[in-house]
Amino acid sequence: MDAMNLHLMLPEIYLVLLGLVILIADLYLAPEKRFNLGWWTAGGLSVLAVWLFATPTPETVEFAGFGLYRADGFALFMKKVFALTGILVAVMSTGYLKRYGRGPGEFFSLVIFALTGMFMVASVNDFMSLFVSLELVTLCLFILAAYRRHDKLSGEAGIKYIIVGAMAAGLMLFGMAFIYGATGEVRFTYMGADGQLVLLSQTVANLESGWQMTALFGFTVLLVGLGFKVAAVPFHVWVPDVYQGAPTPVTAFLSVGSKAAGFILIIRVITLVVPTIAPGADLALVDQLVKLFALIAGLTLFYGNLAAIPQKNLKRLMGFSSIGHAGYLLLGIVAVLAMKAAGEETMNGVSAIAFYLFAYVFTNMAMFIGMVIFTQGSEDSHAIDDYAGLGKRAPLLALCMTIALLSLAGVPPLAGFFGKFYLISSIVEAARLDGYGWLLVLAAAGAVNVVISMYYYLCVVKRMYMLEPTSDEPIHLPPPAKIAMVACIVLVVVIGIFQGPFVQMATGVLATLGF
Amino acid sequence: MEIHIAHYLIVAGILFSIGLVGVVVRRNAIVVLMCLELMLNAANLVFVAFARMHGNMQGRIFVFFAITVAAAEAAVMLAIIIAVYRQRETVNTDDMDIMQG
Amino acid sequence: MTPCPAVIATVSEYVPVLVMLIFAVSFAGFSLVVSVLLGKKAPTNPVKDAAYECGMPPISDAHQRFSVKFYLVAILFVLFDIEVVFLYPWAVQFQAMPAFLFAEMLVFIGILFLGWWYVIRKGAVDWSTE
Numbered sequence: 065m066d067a068m069n070l071h072l073m074l075p076e077i078y079l080v081l082l083g084l085v086i087l088i089a090d091l092y093l094a095p096e097k098r099f100n101l102g103w104w105t106a107g108g109l110s111v112l113a114v115w116l117f118a119t120p121t122p123e124t125v126e127f128a129g130f131g132l133y134r135a136d137g138f139a140l141f142m143k144k145v146f147a148l149t150g151i152l153v154a155v156m157s158t159g160y161l162k163r164y165g166r167g168p169g170e171f172f173s174l175v176i177f178a179l180t181g182m183f184m185v186a187s188v189n190d191f192m193s194l195f196v197s198l199e200l201v202t203l204c205l206f207i208l209a210a211y212r213r214h215d216k217l218s219g220e221a222g223i224k225y226i227i228v229g230a231m232a233a234g235l236m237l238f239g240m241a242f243i244y245g246a247t248g249e250v251r252f253t254y255m256g257a258d259g260q261l262v263l264l265s266q267t268v269a270n271l272e273s274g275w276q277m278t279a280l281f282g283f284t285v286l287l288v289g290l291g292f293k294v295a296a297v298p299f300h301v302w303v304p305d306v307y308q309g310a311p312t313p314v315t316a317f318l319s320v321g322s323k324a325a326g327f328i329l330i331i332r333v334i335t336l337v338v339p340t341i342a343p344g345a346d347l348a349l350v351d352q353l354v355k356l357f358a359l360i361a362g363l364t365l366f367y368g369n370l371a372a373i374p375q376k377n378l379k380r381l382m383g384f385s386s387i388g389h390a391g392y393l394l395l396g397i398v399a400v401l402a403m404k405a406a407g408e409e410t411m412n413g414v415s416a417i418a419f420y421l422f423a424y425v426f427t428n429m430a431m432f433i434g435m436v437i438f439t440q441g442s443e444d445s446h447a448i449d450d451y452a453g454l455g456k457r458a459p460l461l462a463l464c465m466t467i468a469l470l471s472l473a474g475v476p477p478l479a480g481f482f483g484k485f486y487l488i489s490s491i492v493e494a495a496r497l498d499g500y501g502w503l504l505v506l507a508a509a510g511a512v513n514v515v516i517s518m519y520y521y522l523c524v525v526k527r528m529y530m531l532e533p534t535s536d537e538p539i540h541l542p543p544p545a546k547i548a549m550v551a552c553i554v555l556v557v558v559i560g561i562f563q564g565p566f567v568q569m570a571t572g573v574l575a576t577l578g579f
Numbered sequence: 580m581e582i583h584i585a586h587y588l589i590v591a592g593i594l595f596s597i598g599l600v601g602v603v604v605r606r607n608a609i610v611v612l613m614c615l616e617l618m619l620n621a622a623n624l625v626f627v628a629f630a631r632m633h634g635n636m637q638g639r640i641f642v643f644f645a646i647t648v649a650a651a652e653a654a655v656m657l658a659i660i661i662a663v664y665r666q667r668e669t670v671n672t673d674d675m676d677i678m679q680g
Numbered sequence: 681m682t683p684c685p686a687v688i689a690t691v692s693e694y695v696p697v698l699v700m701l702i703f704a705v706s707f708a709g710f711s712l713v714v715s716v717l718l719g720k721k722a723p724t725n726p727v728k729d730a731a732y733e734c735g736m737p738p739i740s741d742a743h744q745r746f747s748v749k750f751y752l753v754a755i756l757f758v759l760f761d762i763e764v765v766f767l768y769p770w771a772v773q774f775q776a777m778p779a780f781l782f783a784e785m786l787v788f789i790g791i792l793f794l795g796w797w798y799v800i801r802k803g804a805v806d807w808s809t810e
Contacts, residue, residue, distance in 0.1 A: 068780065084794055091801045192641050199648045203655055210659045219663040220675045226656050227611055227672070231602050233652070234618030237645055238595055241625035241638075245584075248633035250641060305678045380678075582689040631688045643765050650762040654755045661751060 065255050069128035072135040075112060075143060076183050082108045083176035090169020098168050102158030105172040106151050109179075113147040116140065125576050127189065131251050134189035136576035141418055141569065142186040142328055145425055149320050150179045152429040155548045156436050157313040163441030164212065164311070171211060178204035178321065185325045188332055191240045191250040198236075198293070201325050202229045205318060209310040215443065221309025228302040232292030239286030243337065246271055246279035252336040263578065268349075269339035280349050283338060284356070287330065294326035295390050297363040304371075307383030312443070315379060316432035319386045324421050327393055331414055334397065335577050340404045350405040354500070357398045362509050365391030369516040378435060379446045381520065382428075385472060388517055389424065393417055395487045395510055402494040402503060411574050412493060416486035419570035423471070423479035423559055430468040430552035434461055437545050448524055453533030460546070461539060462528045464553045471556045473521040474514045479559035484514060486567075587628035595621035608660045608670040612653060619649045749807050756799060763792055 070077070086101050093101070125136040153175055161168045181200030188194040206229060210222020244250050247267045256262040268279050291299040307315045341350050368388030375381040399413035438454070438461065439445050454462040471480035488510045495503035559566050594617055601614030623642045630638025664670050770777075770785050799805065 080791075084791070087798060088794065091798065192637075192644055195641075196644050196648060199652070203651055206655050206659065210662060213662040214666065216666050216677055219659070219666055220677055222659045223608060223663050223672070223675060226652075226659055227602065227608070227615070230615045230652050230656065231599070231618070233648070234595075234598065234615060234622065237619060237622035238625065240641075241591075241622045241629065244626060244638055244641070245629035245632070248629075248635060248637075250637045308678050580691040582691060582694075584688055587688075628688065640769065643769065646765060647762050650758050654759050657751070657755055 065127050065131050065253075065261065067128075068130065069126065072126055072128040073133060075116065076180055076187075078112060079176055079180040079183060082112075083173045083180065086176065087169060087173040090167075090173070093169075099158065099162050101168050101172050102154050102161065105176060106154040106158075109147055109150045109154060109176075113144065113151060116144045116147055121572050122576060125253075125578075127253070129193070131254060132190045132193045133184075133187045134253070135187060136573075138328075138331070138414070138418070138573040138577060139186040141573045142324065142421075143183050145324060145422055146179055146182045146186065146321060149317065149324075149425050149429070150175065152425075152433065152548055152552070153313055153317045153321075155544050156316065156429075156433045159542050159545055160311065160313050160436055160441040171208070174204045174208050175317065178208070178317070182321055182325050185328055188329065189252045189336075191244065191252075194329060194332070195233075195237060195240065198325065198329060199233060201322060202233070202293070205229075205314070205322055208314040208317070209306055211311050211314065212443070217309040217443070218311060219309075221306045224302050225306045225310075228292060232289045232299075234289075235292070236286050236289030239282045239284070239289060242278055242282030243268075243286065244282075246275040246282065252332070264337045265335075265339040268337065269341070276349055280352065283333070283349075283353065286333065287353075287356075290326055290330050290333070291360065294323055294330065294393070295364075295387050296360050296394060297367040297387065297391075298360075300364070300367070300387050300390075303387055304380050304383040307386065308377060308380045308446075312379065312432060312436050312439070315382070316429060319382065319432075320421075320425050320428055323386065323390060323393075324425075327397075327417060327421065330397055331400070331417065334400055334404070335411065335414070338401070338404060340409060341407055350401060354398060354401045354405050357394060357401055358503065358506055361391055361394035361398050362506055363391075364388070364394055365509055365513045366516075367391075369513045369520075372517070373520045375520070376448055377446050378448050378451070378524065381448065381524070382431065385517065385521075386428075388513065389472075391513070392484055392487050392510060393420060395491045395506060396420070398503065398506065399487075399490040399494040402497060402500045406497040406500070408497075409578075411577055413487075413490040414577060415567075415570045415574055416483075416490045418573050419486055419567060420483035422566065422570065423483045423556070426552040426555045426559070427468050427471040427478075427480050430464055430549050430556065431472065433545055433549040433552070434465040434468065437461055437541055437549070438465075438539060440540065448527060450534065451524065452527045452531035454527075454539075455529040457533050457536075458539040458541065460550075461541060464549050466525050466528065467553050467556060469521040469525055471560070473518045475518070477557075477560040479556045482560060482563055484510065584628055584632050587624060591621045591624040591628070594618075594624065606671050606673050608656075608663075608672055611672065612656050612660070615656075616649060616653065619645060752804050756804060760792070760796070 082105075086104060089104070090098055090101060119140060121137045121140060122135060125134055127134055154172065157171060157175070158168075161171055178201050181197045181202075181204065184193060184197030185201060188197060206222060206226045209225045210218055212218035240250070247264060249264055249267060252264045253261055254264070268276065271279060288299065292302075295303045307318065310318065338350060338353065364387060368384050368386070368391055372381050372384035372388065375384060396413035396417040399416075400411055403410055403413070435446070438451070438458075454465070467478065471478035474481045474484045476482075488507050491503055491507045491510070495501055495507065598614045598617030598621060601617065602611050605611055605614060623645050626638040626642050626645070630636065630642075660670055663675075667674065766788065767785070770781070773781070
């Protein structure tokens with residue numbers, strides 16, 4: 065606990081060094097060679113990904129940085145997800161930036177620094193590291209969202225994103241201050257006076273009721289702040305505009321990386337700081353949180369999917385669809401909270417979220433790579449009508465995007481279906497608990513929303529195949545992006561058909577969630 | 580007269596509310612930035628007050644980090660505001676409504 | 681958890697702050713009032729303010745915007761300035777510091793210098809262009 069254990073942080077140190085190397089290399093490379101920095105990034109991140117996949121899942125939790133940092137199964141799993149996201153973002157950005165023609169060095173180093181933040185987010189064990197690492201992620205993403213600084217849309221996206229993001233940071237900090245006030249601790253696990261490791265949730269559970277209310281206030285404000293980060297209704301207003309205005313690869317990064325980071329933090333706070341209530345004890349604190357999250361999850365599901373229906377712009381549609389997916393992920397959070405309220409420590413919701421995020425990376429990335437290829441790296445034709453007749457103009461591209469859309473909608477046997485399936489079954493499992501039968505309503509809402517989302521995703525597919533092309537211009541598929549897209553699609557199908565090893569990987573994170 | 584923890588919390592609560600309302604109501608991006616700083620500083624005040632109450636250092640160290648993060652945030656936000664100002668000669672957030680639907 | 685003392689300060693501890701506040705406000709007010717009282721007042725009227733023989737009549741507001749390369753320097757100043765905050769707790773612990781913490785701070789400052797180097801190479805503090 066009280067040791068630096070730098071060796072546990074090697075992935076983060078590697079990332080920081082990679083980011084600095086790219087930042088400095090950009091200063092000394094000839095302008096036409098600078099665009100190769102994208103391949104440097106992809107290469108460097110691939111090495112990291114191989115390294116992470118070769119690391120065995122830890123059997124016990126280890127702490128580094130004097131207790132600021134924890135290395136456990138969940139952290140390792142999410143780091144793998146982030147590394148893959150980073151590679152895909154680097155591949156899709158390279159062609160995009162060539163077309164845009166400005167400063168690749170800053171772009172890729174910002175992507176890497178945001179990834180460093182996400183890696184730290186995966187390993188937080190302290191409110192301090194939570195705040196600093198989440199801000200590292202969002203600050204980099206603010207700049208990336210406004211990266212096309214001569215483009216009005218991008219500037220607007222940047223300013224909207226930073227106002228909302230900074231407000232969320234303020235709320236989070238305020239909430240953390242009250243949790244600290246109630247407990248006197250900012251560490252999630254720490255050495256107690258008797259030399260035993262203590263979870264902060266135990267400390268919260270032992271507080272007098274007045275201080276418990278202070279802590280509840282803190283949790284609520286903190287989770288509202290995190291709600292902004294994961295785009296839960298009613299904290300979602302920024303999402304469609306930022307998704308539409310940001311450069312497409314950044315939108316992809318936002319929709320996967322930033323959302324995963326938010327959910328990791330919610331899970332960490334809930335598993336380590338929100339107390340597990342012993343059966344028969346006073347339920348007030350956790351029970352309130354279950355109700356709050358159930359309401360938010362329901363609203364998010366319906367809002368995201370219903371508001372997506374009338375959209376004309378594919379990027380904006382992906383924004384609303386991303387709100388809908390946040391709703392599904394929140395189902396897992398509700399399940400975990402309900403288990404906590406009933407005094408059980410089974411956390412199937414967490415493994416369902418982990419599996420969903422893993423599947424979501426490939427599905428969403430395939431979709432966004434398809435969009436970058438279709439627009440040829442510009443930001444001109446994101447209207448859904450432009451995709452008319454894509455099946456004739458570029459059959460491979462249309463096929464890949466169709467499979468990605470079907471997986472997002474949750475059609476079996478694709479990866480997206482099983483992600484939704486595990487989340488809904490985790491909530492059904494929670495509904496069996498005493499007094500939580502009403503959670504079945506939420507499970508039903510999840511099922512209904514699969515149908516709603518099917519409608520608007522299939523509308524896009526319909527345009528691709530049923531309508532005549534509006535232009536005969538051939539679509540050039542650059543090989544690296546094509547390979548990345550096809551690989552994603554293959555994985556989406558493989559994860560759907562052979563889930564065994566992937567489910568095992570996702571349930572492997574459960575063993576080390578506590579100490 | 581003695582000052583209780585509640586007094587600090589009330590001051591912080593007022594500061595935070597002013598900041599939050601300002602972010603939501605004001606239209607000038609620079610004023611919004613100032614209101615955001617107000618929110619962060621209200622949280623810092625809570626941290627310091629509680630650190631004094633508990634008599635430990637954690638809250639104070641947290642404030643150091645919060646201040647640096649706030650500075651970085653302000654720098655990024657100012658830079659983005661300037662980039663937007665160069666495009667459209669205004670920093671009024673009401674004018675940022677190209678994207679609809 | 682140790683019981684928390686509810687009282688964490690007394691008003692008397694804040695008297696110096698109050699004194700400082702009164703002093704600052706009264707100094708500002710005093711300077712303003714005194715400059716009005718003691719300063720020479722030139723009689724003004726529109727005719728006297730107009731440009732006479734020498735000079736062009738003003739055609740627009742004199743408060744023109746001019747290129748502020750300055751803002752970049754200001755932003756950079758804020759960033760590099762605020763990093764010093766981490767040196768304070770470090771310096772307080774300097775006497776009883778393991779070598780490891782010393783190296784840690786060297787890494788921190790090293791990264792800061794890398795940022796500085798980047799800023800200079802990018803020409804952010806070079807005002808000679810344009």
